[in-house]
Amino acid sequence: METHQSSSTTDRIKLNVGGALFETTTKTLNSAGPDSLLSNLSSTRINFIDRDPDLFSAVLSLLRTHRLPSAALRRFSSYQLLHESRLYGVDSLLNSTPSLSTFDASLSSPLSPPSDPFICSLSFSSDRLLLAHNGLISSYHPLTLSLSSTTRTHLDDISSIRNVSNGLAAVGSDSSPGLHFYSTSPRKHAGSTLWVDPTDPRTNKARVTAIADDSEVGNSVFASFECWHGENAVLVVDKETMKVVSEIGRQTGNAAKSAAMRKLTWVPAVGLLVGSSVRSGTLGYSGYIRAWDPRAGSEEVWETSEPGGSGRSSRIGDTMADVDVDPDGLFIAKVGCRSGDLGVADLRNLGTDPWVYLEDPNPRLSGVGLNGRSVVLRCYRKHVFVGKGGGLEGWSRLKKEGEVEEGGENEWGLYRRNYVDKEEDEKRGAIRKIECGGNRLFVCRENVEGVEVWETSNSSGWKFPLDVKQLYSQDISALVDIP
Amino acid sequence: MQPSTGFVMPNSDSNVVTLNVGGQIFQTTKETLTLAGPSSFLSTIAHPAPSSSISSSNSDFDVPFIDRDPELFSIILSLIRTGNLPSKCKTFDLQDLIFESQFYGIEHLLINSLSNPSQFDPFDLERSLHLPLNGRDIPSAVSATPFGSVHVAHGNKITSFDWSLTKKTTILTQFTAIDSLLALSPETGAAGAIDFSGLQVLDLQKGIVRKILSWENATRSSSTVQALGLSNEYLFTSFESGRRNSNAIMVYDVLDDLRPVIEIARNEIYGAEFDASTIPATRLSWVSRYNLLMASGSHSGPTGVIGSIKLWDVKSGRLVWELKEKVDCFADVAASSSLSVLFKVGINSGEAYFLDLRNLGPESQWVCLGNSAKSMNAKKEGLGCKIECYGNNAFVSKGGSLELWSEVLFSLGWSGEDGLGGRVFKRNLMGRAKDLVDNRITNLSFGGNKMFVTRKEEQLVEVWQSSIRGLMIMGASWFYKTVRSESPLNE
Numbered sequence: 018m019e020t021h022q023s024s025s026t027t028d029r030i031k032l033n034v035g036g037a038l039f040e041t042t043t044k045t046l047n048s049a050g051p052d053s054l055l056s057n058l059s060s061t062r063i064n065f066i067d068r069d070p071d072l073f074s075a076v077l078s079l080l081r082t083h084r085l086p087s088a089a090l091r092r093f094s095s096y097q098l099l100h101e102s103r104l105y106g107v108d109s110l111l112n113s114t115p116s117l118s119t120f121d122a123s124l125s126s127p128l129s130p131p132s133d134p135f136i137c138s139l140s141f142s143s144d145r146l147l148l149a150h151n152g153l154i155s156s157y158h159p160l161t162l163s164l165s166s167t168t169r170t171h172l173d174d175i176s177s178i179r180n181v182s183n184g185l186a187a188v189g190s191d192s193s194p195g196l197h198f199y200s201t202s203p204r205k206h207a208g209s210t211l212w213v214d215p216t217d218p219r220t221n222k223a224r225v226t227a228i229a230d231d232s233e234v235g236n237s238v239f240a241s242f243e244c245w246h247g248e249n250a251v252l253v254v255d256k257e258t259m260k261v262v263s264e265i266g267r268q269t270g271n272a273a274k275s276a277a278m279r280k281l282t283w284v285p286a287v288g289l290l291v292g293s294s295v296r297s298g299t300l301g302y303s304g305y306i307r308a309w310d311p312r313a314g315s316e317e318v319w320e321t322s323e324p325g326g327s328g329r330s331s332r333i334g335d336t337m338a339d340v341d342v343d344p345d346g347l348f349i350a351k352v353g354c355r356s357g358d359l360g361v362a363d364l365r366n367l368g369t370d371p372w373v374y375l376e377d378p379n380p381r382l383s384g385v386g387l388n389g390r391s392v393v394l395r396c397y398r399k400h401v402f403v404g405k406g407g408g409l410e411g412w413s414r415l416k417k418e419g420e421v422e423e424g425g426e427n428e429w430g431l432y433r434r435n436y437v438d439k440e441e442d443e444k445r446g447a448i449r450k451i452e453c454g455g456n457r458l459f460v461c462r463e464n465v466e467g468v469e470v471w472e473t474s475n476s477s478g479w480k481f482p483l484d485v486k487q488l489y490s491q492d493i494s495a496l497v498d499i500p
Numbered sequence: 501m502q503p504s505t506g507f508v509m510p511n512s513d514s515n516v517v518t519l520n521v522g523g524q525i526f527q528t529t530k531e532t533l534t535l536a537g538p539s540s541f542l543s544t545i546a547h548p549a550p551s552s553s554i555s556s557s558n559s560d561f562d563v564p565f566i567d568r569d570p571e572l573f574s575i576i577l578s579l580i581r582t583g584n585l586p587s588k589c590k591t592f593d594l595q596d597l598i599f600e601s602q603f604y605g606i607e608h609l610l611i612n613s614l615s616n617p618s619q620f621d622p623f624d625l626e627r628s629l630h631l632p633l634n635g636r637d638i639p640s641a642v643s644a645t646p647f648g649s650v651h652v653a654h655g656n657k658i659t660s661f662d663w664s665l666t667k668k669t670t671i672l673t674q675f676t677a678i679d680s681l682l683a684l685s686p687e688t689g690a691a692g693a694i695d696f697s698g699l700q701v702l703d704l705q706k707g708i709v710r711k712i713l714s715w716e717n718a719t720r721s722s723s724t725v726q727a728l729g730l731s732n733e734y735l736f737t738s739f740e741s742g743r744r745n746s747n748a749i750m751v752y753d754v755l756d757d758l759r760p761v762i763e764i765a766r767n768e769i770y771g772a773e774f775d776a777s778t779i780p781a782t783r784l785s786w787v788s789r790y791n792l793l794m795a796s797g798s799h800s801g802p803t804g805v806i807g808s809i810k811l812w813d814v815k816s817g818r819l820v821w822e823l824k825e826k827v828d829c830f831a832d833v834a835a836s837s838s839l840s841v842l843f844k845v846g847i848n849s850g851e852a853y854f855l856d857l858r859n860l861g862p863e864s865q866w867v868c869l870g871n872s873a874k875s876m877n878a879k880k881e882g883l884g885c886k887i888e889c890y891g892n893n894a895f896v897s898k899g900g901s902l903e904l905w906s907e908v909l910f911s912l913g914w915s916g917e918d919g920l921g922g923r924v925f926k927r928n929l930m931g932r933a934k935d936l937v938d939n940r941i942t943n944l945s946f947g948g949n950k951m952f953v954t955r956k957e958e959q960l961v962e963v964w965q966s967s968i969r970g971l972m973i974m975g976a977s978w979f980y981k982t983v984r985s986e987s988p989l990n991e
Contacts, residue, residue: 035577036518065516067529069578069586094587131626131967132904132928152926154624162965167623171908171924206910275519432950466932 020464030058039071045080054105055080069475072101079110083343095161111160115473117456119400119411120435122471124442128162128459129467136461136468140234141454142180147469149175149200154186154484156201159455162470168204171196179228179238181256187238189225196225196240196252198259208259212242214251219244223271229281229290230256237262237289237311243270251278251292253311265290265315266307273303274322282342285366291349293340302336302354319367332374338387341433343396352394357387357405359412361429375412377434382410397453402437404448409438409460437471505936517546521565524570526577536580540605548670572600580606584613587711590959615648615663615948622893622904623928623962625951627935632960633659639954639961641681641691641943648948649686651704652961653678660704662686663948665963671698682728682735683947684754690735692725697743698726699737701758715739719770728756729784729793734761734814736793738781745769747780749795751814764817765795765810774799776808776824789837790857792820796833798847803845805829811860821860828853829881830834830873836889839907841923843887843894848883849874852896852905855927869905869925874913890946897941900955902930930964 030046032039047056053077053494066073075089085098102108119456133151140147145159152175153166170188177266185198185207198207214220223242226249231237236256243249247270253262268275278292290311295304305322310314323336337356347364351372362371390406402413415431437458446462453459458471517533519526533546545564548661566573575597578586589597597818601610633639637655644650651660655677659670663686673691680692684701688710692699701711715723715737722742729736735754740747752758768776781795793814798807807829811821828846835842835857842855844866851870868875885899894905908924939955946952 033527035574036525065527065528065529069581071574072586073590092588092591094590097587127550129932130623130624131932132930134932144955151928153928164624167621169623169906169908169926171910171926173926206908208911392766422631449827 019173031064032058032066032073033064034073035068035070037073039070039073039077041081045077048080048083049105049107049110050324051485053109055105055107055494065398067146068101068104072097073105074107076102076107080107085111087210089150096158099161103315115475116401117397117453117458117471117473119402119413119437120433121457122437122473125271125457125470125472125474127158127338127467127469130164130167132167134466135464136450137175139450139452139459139461139468140178140180140186141452141459143455144184145180145201146454146459147178147180147186149178149188153177154178154188154199154201156186161458166204168201169496170198170199171206172197177225177228179230181230181238182232183256183257187228187230187240189228189240189265191224191226192376193224193382194224194241196228196254196325210240210252210254210259210261212261213248217248219246223249226282228277229283231283231285239265239281239283239311239336241278241281242258243291247271247276249277251281251290251309263311263315265309265311266292267315272407273298274305276304278307280340280342282344284344284347284364286344287349288312289364289451291342291364291434295337295339296356297338300340301334304340305335306337306340306349306351308364338392339394341394341396341401343399343401346396346399347446348396350394350396352392352403353387354392355386357392357403359401359403359434361401373427373429375432377412377432377435379434381436393451393452394447395453399431400460402451402453404451404460407443407445407462408436409442409448409451410438412436510946510947518563519530519545520565521573522566522568522570524573524616526570526573527562528577528581528755532577532581535583536606537608541970542580542604542606559683563726567636568603570602571600576600576604576606578670579609579613583609584870585610589665594666595700598666611647611663613951615889617646617948619949619966620891620946621949621966622891622906624736624966625930627931627962628967628968629665630960631661631665631668631963634959636959638957638959639943640678641683642945642952642954642961643683643689644945644947644950644952645683645686646947647686648950650945650947650950650952650961651681651683651689652952652954653681653691654959657732658689658691658702658704660686661961662691669705669707671702671704673702674709675700680725680728682730684730684735690728690737691730692737694724694726694740697722697724697742699739713737713750713758713760715748715750715763715954717741717748719743719745726780726797727782727784727795729786731793734786736784736786736814738795738797740780740785744842747778749755749781749784749793749812762814762817764793764812764814765819776806777810777822778809781810783833783881785835785923787835787837787857791815791838794833794835794842796830798825799830808846809833809842821862821864823864828882831885832887832946834887834889836894838840838892839889839894841894843889843905845882845885845895845896846875847882848877848882850877850885850898850924852887852894852903852927854923856923867923868928884940886941886944888944888946891949894925895944895951897944897945897953899940901936902944902953904928947991 028042078086130150136148136150138149148155152170152172156165172190172193175188176191179187181187187198196210200207212220212223223244224244225240227241229239237253241251249270250267251265255262276294280292281292283290289308291308293306307317308319309317335353335355337351340351342349349362351360359375360372393404395402403410412432412434444467449463450461460469514723515529530546533542536542575589600760601607606882633654639652639654641653648663656673656675659671661668675693675696678691682690686706689704690701699713700709703710719741723739726740727738735752737750741804746768749764751761769778779797779799783796785794793812796809807825809823812818828848830844831847833844840857844853853866855869856868886896896903905927941955943954953962
């Protein structure tokens with residue numbers, strides 16, 4: 018990469034790592050950013066580093082070319098490479114995998130905790146992946162997906178988990194009251210919050226059905242609490258004090274349109290909290306979506322409910338079966354329970370009927386209804402993943418000519434649909450949960466241990482044979498002197 | 501040990517040590533070489549005596565020369581620097597590394613990095629390999645050392661595996677069948693049987709009897725061994741006379757060549773009178789936090805199972821506390837010193853119970869961790885259940901399955917909803933579906949970062965260990981066929 022004339026001798030720097038000599042330029046050392054230990058080497062004039070030279074050569078290659086040599090990846094464990102590059106302060110250059118897409122993802126090795134391996138809930142954030150399995154929380158490194166700790170909670174089954182800042186996990190259970198905070202390192206209970214309404218002691222037994230977190234801007238956790246008699250509300254809980262700050266949208270819960278929220282998403286770009294509840298009963302699916310501005314008060318900003326509400330005549334009977342919100346793409350997505358069609362609504366332009374139904378000419382998928390299959394919807398960085406029964410399909414947007422990355426408007430006509438999985442993947446069981454993060458897709462299936470990991474990879478899976486032994490094997494007999 | 505980050509300022513150049521190993525130059529610091537410990541000659545290179553002779557100096561540069569393999573040395577040096585093996589050692593054989601680390605006198609660092617009890621993570625244990633036992637006998641007793649060597653008695657033989665589980669020796673003993681086995685060190689063990697007189701201290705490498713310990717009972721008959729226990733200072737042995745009318749616990753000094761220290765808990769049984777407290781102890785465990793010995797024994801009679809649990813002050817030989825069990829007597833009892841708790845499995849209910857040792861008194865009672873209504877069960881669901889404590893956890897075997905009990909500690913101001921006297925223990929089932937085996941578990945033992953399990957009708961020892969970093973598995977997978985399948989998805 019580096020040309021010879023650009024580097025004068027003063028730019029060159031010699032390093033002695035564990036007795037092996039390395040020569041590089043200050044420019045290379047500085048490429049990790051001003052905070053890295055190596056970029057400070059030239060100024061501090063450290064010239065001897067008592068570390069392993071082979072590992073350093075991998076770190077230096079990472080600095081020079083911004084990628085790890087494949088040979089180093091084969092020779093060293095990802096954990097060790099990460100640890101060593103973190104020591105030199107260049108781990109920011111390690112990026113895991115290419116960005117995830119719906120049309121080019123493949124299965125990589127699954128994650129399966131050794132005890133109670135059925136995953137009830139999961140949450141990904143930039144600093145870790147949390148898996149909740151029965152009463153346990155397992156925390157994984159976001160890049161290497163190596164297990165860092167397992168914490169036992171007092172709950173018997175965790176049904177909602179959300180990673181909140183300060184190394185805390187917020188958990189709730191369908192069978193036990195309260196919102197609970199656990200630290201995973203050190204492994205301990207950090208605090209608990211109950212819904213306490215002095216006028217109604219029944220709220221003390223309220224359970225948590227959904228958790229959201231406003232980590233980018235604020236200091237709050239939003240949790241949907243539901244009493245045994247159905248009454249429910251969203252509580253805003255301060256992360257530091259673990260005390261309830263305010264109550265949003267309290268409702269009786271005696272109808273589908275006032276049932277407790279099953280999904281909560283905080284959308285920092287528009288400052289909205291979006292909650293939804295979808296139920297299936299004898300008369301089919303019913304549910305609602307509601308949005309609040311938590312700073313403005315407890316009145317909702319926008320609401321829609323199905324059946325009825327803003328539904329247009331052509332969509333009667335095709336009520337939503339699942340809903341998800343994309344905080345990056347700023348849209349709400351829903352799947353119709355009969356047609357399986359994807360409807361989207363722009364969060365910046367919500368009105369009485371904001372829905373756009375995506376059309377796709379892909380002949381493999383068009384005209385295939387849901388046929389009673391369960392639906393799980395998940396949006397991630399403007400992609401939409403839809404689990405239908407055991408099958409997994411996804412919507413991604415075509416790139417326009419001359420388009421810069423992260424274009425502004427959502428142009429729904431450019432979205433195309435594909436199967437993410439293969440036919441045999443579908444047979445493993447109905448999809449129950451989908452989580453995305455770190456350019457990976459995590460899929461939990463009914464009655465299947467652990468979680469599947471899907472990622473987009475630039476590797477074709479085929480290795481070019483560089484077998485030296487094979488090349489020379491014929492000539493070896495000629496080299497041996499036979500007396 | 502705190503590994504250094506390894507950055508050295510130029511003005512401390514004198515700190516840098518240069519070594520020539522097999523023709524390759526290595527440089528490191530005096531601090532790093534000192535980490536190798538006094539048993540290693542590398543630390544003497546860091547601080548050379550005026551007339552040092554461990555290394556023949558190269559006359560030109562005065563660089564110490566070591567005539568060993570440089571590739572292996574680079575791994576040894578990484579181990580000294582960081583306390584951990586580098587992942588590139590995957591291409592080497594563990595036996596070579598052990599041999600090389602013995603040459604450099606740093607085997608303790610290797611053991612520390614691969615079999616340290618602090619690496620034990622109960623929630624991350626998985627069945628990782630099987631240690632086969634030759635012959636047709638199934639294992640009757642298992643005992644492990646703190647750094648993961650394990651001794652297994654099967655029939656009249658004892659097989660010992662070293663800490664890396666890559667080497668074993670099997671010796672023959674005088675017993676017809678060994679019932680009690682206790683590891684005293686990686687090379688020695690104490691063994692006894694309920695049908696053979698005397699406790700034998702054996703050299704498990706050479707196969708010779710070091711010492712025979714017997715109990716002088718009133719009837720001058722033989723003395724059979726019912727149970728063994730160990731503390732840092734003492735070896736405890738529960739003896740019963742051959743005529744089964746007297747029993748006692750003998751205390752021997754481990755640090756003073758097993759000199760008898762005191763006899764406690766002596767019982768003489770006359771006539772037909774029978775009381776739970778005269779049953780010989782079949783389980784002994786040391787509760788280090790309180791300096792007490794827990795002794796328990798039970799008896800199955802026509803009226804049901806009765807038993808007693810006692811806590812003894814060994815120094816004075818005084819009985820500190822006793823609990824006689826009538827309803828849902830224990831199938832097995834274990835003491836956790838770090839949790840200050842006794843655990844038992846009820847023989848009728850098969851449920852786990854705990855008893856808080858922190859406020860022990862005559863009224864102290866078991867707290868049932870499951871369905872207490874099952875205590876009047878006539879089915880004896882707890883028969884054959886085993887319970888062992890290691891670290892802050894209790895492990896309970898029920899048939900072929902394993903339960904892990906751990907305590908949830910709450911932050912101040914929250915006492916939990918269940919109100920179990922402020923202490924909350926929760927259960928998890930260990931193992932994935934493919935780890936589940938039907939055969940009943942007969943022994944559980946813990947050492948280093950591993951759990952050892954033996955089962956009915958299986959001539960092998962299962963090893964459960966942590967999958968963290970995938971590096972710990974390495975040691976054994978080089979030698980034994982592992983039972984881990986590569987991709988559970990393709991089953």
